[in-house]
Amino acid sequence: xxxxxxxxxDHNATTPVDPRVFEAMRPxxxxxxxxxxxxxxxxxxxxxxxxxxxxxxxxxxLNARPDAIVWTSGATEANNLAVKGIADAAWHRGRHLxxxxxxxxxxxxxxxxxxRHGCDLTFLPVDRFGRIDLNQLRDSIRTxxxxxxxxxxxxxxxxxxxxxxxxxxxxxxxxxxxxxATQAVGKVPIDVEADNIDLLSLSGHKFYGPKGCGCLFVRxxxxxxxxxxxxDGGGHERGYRSGTLNVPGIVGVGAACELAKNEMPGEIxxxxxLRDRLQxxxxxxxxxxxxxxxxxxxxxxxxxxxxxxxxxxxxxxALFGIAVSSGSACTSASLEPSYVLSALxxxxxxxxxxxxxxxxKRNTATEVDFVIDxxxxxxxxxxxx
Numbered sequence: 261x262x263x264x265x266x267x268x269x270d271h272n273a274t275t276p277v278d279p280r281v282f283e284a285m286r287p288x289x290x291x292x293x294x295x296x297x298x299x300x301x302x303x304x305x306x307x308x309x310x311x312x313x314x315x316x317x318x319x320x321x322l323n324a325r326p327d328a329i330v331w332t333s334g335a336t337e338a339n340n341l342a343v344k345g346i347a348d349a350a351w352h353r354g355r356h357l358x359x360x361x362x363x364x365x366x367x368x369x370x371x372x373x374x375x376r377h378g379c380d381l382t383f384l385p386v387d388r389f390g391r392i393d394l395n396q397l398r399d400s401i402r403t404x405x406x407x408x409x410x411x412x413x414x415x416x417x418x419x420x421x422x423x424x425x426x427x428x429x430x431x432x433x434x435x436x437x438x439x440x441a442t443q444a445v446g447k448v449p450i451d452v453e454a455d456n457i458d459l460l461s462l463s464g465h466k467f468y469g470p471k472g473c474g475c476l477f478v479r480x481x482x483x484x485x486x487x488x489x490x491x492d493g494g495g496h497e498r499g500y501r502s503g504t505l506n507v508p509g510i511v512g513v514g515a516a517c518e519l520a521k522n523e524m525p526g527e528i529x530x531x532x533x534l535r536d537r538l539q540x541x542x543x544x545x546x547x548x549x550x551x552x553x554x555x556x557x558x559x560x561x562x563x564x565x566x567x568x569x570x571x572x573x574x575x576x577x578a579l580f581g582i583a584v585s586s587g588s589a590c591t592s593a594s595l596e597p598s599y600v601l602s603a604l605x606x607x608x609x610x611x612x613x614x615x616x617x618x619x620x621k622r623n624t625a626t627e628v629d630f631v632i633d634x635x636x637x638x639x640x641x642x643x644x645x
Contacts, residue, residue, distance in 0.1 A: 265581040267627045271466075271620035272415050272443060272562060273585060277512070278468040278621070284515040285470065288508040296505045297496060307507045314514025321517040322460065322477060323451040330476045330500045331510055335442040336366040337490070338461035338476035339409075341501065342438045343370035345487030346407045346459075347379055350436075354404030360384040360392050360411070361603045367409050367440055380404075388604055389554035390419035397426065401433050408437050412444035416600040416616055417553030417564045420448065427456025436485060442466055442474075446520035447559055448528070452477055458485055464509065468621065469516030473509030476500075527621070532560035534619050538628045539563045545636035550610055552601060562618040566601075566610040570642045575613060578638035582631055585616040 268276075288310060296311045298304025315326040332338045347357065357371050361383045375381050382400045384392045392410065401408070408430050413420045423439060430437035438459035441450060446467025452460060463474035478485050478500065493502030542565060543549045552564040567575060572586050597611030617631075 263624070263626050263630060266583055267581065267623075267631065268583045269617045269619055269623065269627075269631065270583045270585050272616065272618040274465045274471065275468045275620055276622070277465075277470055278516065278519060280519060281469055281512045281515045285508045285512040288511050292507075294507075296507055297494065307505075310507055310511050311505055314510045314517075317514035317518045317521075318462075318475060321445070321450070321521045323453050324477050325481060327498075328477050328480050330478050330497045331505055332474050332476055332501060333472055333506070334465070334474040335440060335461045335463035338463075338474055339364070339366040339438075339440055340370050341476055341487060341490050342459045342461060343367060343407065343409060344374060344490060345500075346436055346438070346485075347374045347377075348488035349486040350406040354402075354406045355379045356382070356402050356405040358382045358384065358397065358400055358405060358408045360386060362386050362390055362414055362416075362600045363409065363411055364415060364440055364442070367411070371409070384410075386603055390414055390417050390552075390600070390604055391554055392421060392426075394422060394425055394429065398429055401429075401435055405433070405435050408435055410437075410439060412439045412441040412450070413448070413559050414553070414600060415443045416598060417604070418443075418558035418562045419554040420444070420557045420559065423457075424455045427458075430458075431456050443559060446516065446524065447561060449524065452479070464513035464516055467516055467520050470509045470512040473506050473513050475513065528560050531619050531623075534623060534625065534628055535561055535563055535617070537625065538617060538619070538632065539565070541629065541632035542635055545632060546639050550606075552604065552606070552614060561620065562616065564601075564614060564616045566606065566614040567639055568610055568613065570613040570639055572613040572615075574642055575615070575638060578642065579631075579634060582634060585618070586614065 292306045294303030294307040296307040315329045318329050319326040355378055357379050359367055359371055371381050384396060386392055410421055410426055412423055427437045436458045439457055440461045442461060442463050445462040458479045460477040465471040487500055489500050491502045496502050548568040550566040552566060576586055597608050601611040601614060
């Protein structure tokens with residue numbers, strides 16, 4: 261099989277728009293350009309019908325009610341709406357929020373902002389594999405706890421939390437449960453009813469949809485979740501999110517959800533096989549490699565590996581033509597290891613030289629074997645062996 265560089269293995273960062281998604285979106289840029297809130301003519305009616313269809317497509321993937329889907333600009337906005345919206349709306353009932361130390365910054369920073377406005381925060385630790393302790397969560401819930409926010413699957417290490425049990429615990433204690441499912445939607449099955457979800461965030465560009473569009477699932481049956489909106493204006497999206505809807509983007513998210521629902525049963529085992537081939541090949545060829553994350557229950561398409569005795573910048577440079585993500589985070593003032601890997605208890609010598617491989621639809625076994633070969637030579641050269 262022919263293979264071309266560069267090879268893209270960073271699908272947790274973003275994914276290419278599926279050509280079928282693009283074709284579904286195309287008419288809504290040029291022909292069906294109406295405002296979905298314009299109720300007085302056919303241009304608006306057509307746009308509104310497209311938005312309603314997309315709601316149904318998203319709802320079908322999540323086993324949700326279509327009227328529980330609130331459109332946003334993506335998961336970051338959805339997380340902000342969930343955390344800040346609950347904190348403000350439930351202010352009279354309590355001010356205690358619970359999350360975990362390895363949560364995405366879009367949740368962590370929201371919680372920290374609410375702390376500056378008077379909320380009390382609990383950050384649950386994680387074990388070596390990135391899992392929270394359900395007993396510790398149970399003990400952390402107080403009479404004034406108003407929200408538990410635990411991500412479905414970690415973006416760096418792929419560890420999947422025990423979402424259904426967490427949701428059940430929150431329901432028993434009368435606490436709203438939010439999950440940032442950005443990395444899980446379209447990758448693993450999700451059922452908001454069986455999984456006891458009250459609020460769920462997603463972003464289209466993580467599963468072959470467009471950038472700049474996502475949604476927040478807001479449970480409205482048997483009881484409506486009370487959220488204070490972030491944006492004031494025309495009262496769109498049942499008052500949760502004002503602003504003219506991004507109809508092309510919404511159509512694209514809906515199309516991506518329908519494709520994911522239809523193709524996940526075949527794509528999950530294919531990607532898991534490729535991921536296992538990549539991980540096993542690297543570990544067989546390169547000594548001193550550590551797998552980060554919970555192998556029995558993690559996202560099927562990715563792995564995070566630490567390479568002891570290698571400078572991570574030099575390693576990335578040696579992998580020119582292969583798009584992967586480093587587990588370290590650079591700031592303008594300092595160079596620090598990933599806060600996720602540090603939370604697992606990894607020392608800097610392992611947290612710094614880590615790589616995240618996230619496979620996708622277009623990746624092949626030929627590419628995997630090429631990456632194994634390139635990586636083994638690069639690590640050997642950098643270690644001087």
